[in-house]
Amino acid sequence: MTTRQAKLVSFLAPGGEDRAAFGTSWSADSRWVATRFADGTVRVFEARTGVERCRIAGSPNVVAFSPDGQWLAMGFDKVRAVVVDAATGAERCRMQHVVGTPEERGTSSLAWNGNGKRLATGADDAALIFNAATGALELAFPSGDTRWYPVRCVAWSPDTPGLRLAVGFGSSAAADTQRGLVTIFDTDGGIVMARAAMTGFVNSVAWSNSGKYLAAACGDGSAMVVHSTTGTLRTRLLEPLDLDHQVWGAVFSPDDASVALSGADYTVRLFDAASGAERYRVTHGYAAGIAGFSRDGRWLATSSSGIVVDAPPGTEGGGLVFDAATGKKLSLLGFCVSAAFSPDGTLVAAAGGPSDGVTRVFDPFADQERCRLTHGGPVNAVAFSPAGGQVATASQDGTSRVFDAASGTQGSGQIYSGTVTAVACSHLGRIASGGSGGKVRLWDAATGAVLKELAHGGAVSAVAFSEDGLSLATGSKDGKARVFAGDTGEPRFELTHGGEVGTVAFTRDGKWLATGSADTAARIFDAGTGTGHAVLSHAGPVHHVAFSQDGDFLATASADRTARVFDRQTGAQRYQLTHGGSVLSVAVSPAGLLATACDDELVRLFRLADGAELFHWQIGAPVRAVTFSPDGRRLASASADGTAGLFDPAAGVQILRLDHGLPVNAVAFSPDGQWLATACDDGAARVFTAA
Template structure:
């Protein structure tokens, strides 16, 4: 890295650190003084302290000299410098909206980004400076000319806009009369090609701004275009899954390949190879001469959203919804490097009562646990095979309980001395639940005792699970759950764990043995929250439509049923603040008067869960943008 760029990036990193947008080397959220509880009097002062997580992967790009990789995410663009150490990255720019596409200029001095809020932004790679940001309605694609002197965007507004790279002014606007999804310059930079939503290809002369050719090309929208640098041809792909190779004049269809699904991205490699991104878990390389699929790259557990060749097409990089970015060797198809730390959506979050940890569960089944006193210390807990939809800590903070769509509950030991870590390692297969078992349980209206419960439901497993540092951590797996787990809580004394799910069945578990204590067949469906009221023996269950049912946890009797009006609300422990989830924002209101206090705005996608620490000083929000944001009233 050259000296000028090092200085620029130091200043950029300093500015990023001073603004509470993303945790980059930040050791602790705590200052010298404790945070005050959030109340109606100070709620207007709540600020974001930290953003945990690197966001969801949206796009990847490789610089033309092969020395940089850009990963566009829901929080901004991350840059990796060669030799591409997975932990050696920096945030070129933060974003208030997801980055949908990132592209290096041919001289690698600039990066252009397209964001979900329909903005084009241009960034100086050496200094991190935002050169300009401009609005383009429904912008879909961006391209540089070969000399890095011109930039063009196309969008659903039917416009093709040429931008001044120094001022950000719109030098020229060409109206196509139809929405455009893809654009690229001709090899000599005198023309631009565009692919539209109807499946037609267009050519415009830049000097005259006149359309010189329009022809049908695909059955359905065109999403991807690329031109061979030597002028040998232009390639297109789109909704119909067909890859078509044309001469540069678009007079002749040279060849076509019928793929399996929509082509979202396409780029020329060396010789006759092309790289495509479809709705598959692997990038695909095709031979244009034979029309054969010549190479796939297996390893991603989610849909590949973006891929790119390096400068000599000997390697490729791919980014996926599984939260990973991978570098592959083209010749062997082997994975050479794995970049982790990105995530899918976060569905659930929980603070430990001691404020030692915060945990978040993702759509991929991964759980991330951060130490609040050392945010760079992160543990990944894997084991669930479905989205993690519920999390809760034991009152002493030593056990983390997680529930998932995979119909299991896992108890993780966060302390070597925890009893949950010393359960004998046995393995029992989960029995199948029959329709007769389910019907029999549905006939029961009140709590049942341990003897009355189906013995198959008590099946538990203790398994060693791999953590992010390579060590093994025992976990107690509670099986026999009858539906996806959507809510968890411990009793105040920590002696029982309460779970609930989409089928309305509430189960009380022994967190040490994993055995069921009681089963309550609620009249609610799709329970999303369980919590204890001021009377610690009374358990409240809330459904997705806001209906509430209360139970006496000791006797198993139903106490009351009523409607709260909203399931997307969370009450602070001091009973003063109500937090409403409204899309990607959280609204804080005074519980007694319903008076608005403050909006928490920062996420770039919908919020799925809110967690409030037991002392009422911290709020955590987790979102589809793959981040957890921590909020508090600052002490100074």
């Protein structure tokens, strides 16, 4: 059997402590991947490029994309659900818990209806249906029983837009409340259509593909199929046993003729949906899950992550693919915690178990491993994209990754060895990032591909493109500023300083280049030739420089606790602004505003003409960088508390707070102002929407 190494298409998140990834979901159009991380965040990535588009904190219990992929719903402990824009993370609406419920439980389940206009949630003793656009509560469906039964699962009928909602109720809190209910509601008329009593609490409900039947898996080891219109029993699949034999999940075959059940007894069993006869069972060496049927219904895949010591002879150790009609083994997937068929049923992806950082893609018909997808830690989940061409994984190494399992074609990968401290975007579709690794990487912004690596003699402190994108300047701890071709990365010249060069900036016409150095001076050079023009003195290291829009003035930020404004032509100082700490960054807007970032934890806004202070914002941690959008309507900041801020300088208000988890070192707007790139101590460069 031959095995090849698959090529990484996208590397979706930085690793690190408490950043294990535990689950991943695709949008229906294969554009977005949402991953839940152990740090309590959900992060949405663009699958093709690996660019992180948004991050939402709050430790959601469950997440789900809308049918069109535009919205992402999340269920929380204190707020029933929140709907956000999948591309930006901007909140669309939120659904609150109902006041007066017997206990405020976290949202345990949620589901979109077929047209994406409604969202059903379950948590307390009622299933609630909300307007997905406004968050308004439309319907509430309690259990209808005198005892309190919390909602354990919700599922819309397969018809579009989904007029019926099945809800599984039940509690395992005490012996006398271990009964359960499955209730089918008419969401158009707001009435109960049918109710079926269960002998145990309901772990899951599954609609048949025709919508005629429902299968229920219960906590007392029982399972049954009921008529969805009346709630009457069609067939009982398993009789009650005890809590040690819970039935976890139920899945109908595509033709509705069979029902597969997975249980706590390490088995997956297949039943005739009409008669209830057990066709066969497959015993696994450890807890087993149903990965699903192939689309044509011929094959069934399972997952299992180990084998117990006292397993009987013949017990299969790992996930399986077998003939759904006969139970005959087709392929052994090995130890896996998750498995999934490709949409066309020709491949199976299996996520390795607790001691295995490998996801394997199999051709089950040839019983052949096609490729391996390697990670730095155990893989928790795996999923094919709806289009079938890619595999997304979630790993305890803190990453979610997207692979092309079929071709192995190299795609984008935003991986950086070391802290990223500087990032810049150009009009020519290039992104430059640099950091402690002593290299600047030039990226293709559309694909995420690395075009060139530019070596330096020390850690890279600053990068900047000229307005036309044809020149790229860098500053390094080796005491040099360098200028490269902005489109190709070809070197042009070096400028030697007396200390670390921590900042570089071009005038808008690209004719002049300014630098700031630890040698307590800012300098102005001819950007075409590298010829020196002026030396501007401070009483401490110069952290940052920025030209005015017309290029006539240069603003500087220094460790001497001042920001200063100089005449570019003569080098004369116009004025200085005293701060409460080291000034780390300055920015000048097209409208003649001057912003500063200071380690006294303030972002300040001044009038450039005379230095008058207009606004200031208390951040709560040293502010490392500020920058204006190209049109001057937005101001962004980067700070040591792990956040980037977005402000409206005209109104003097903060608009957004973008959490990163570790200190943010730099921020940069794209030339059209639609995107904001950030550089963070976790080793990642991220791109957010700024519109």
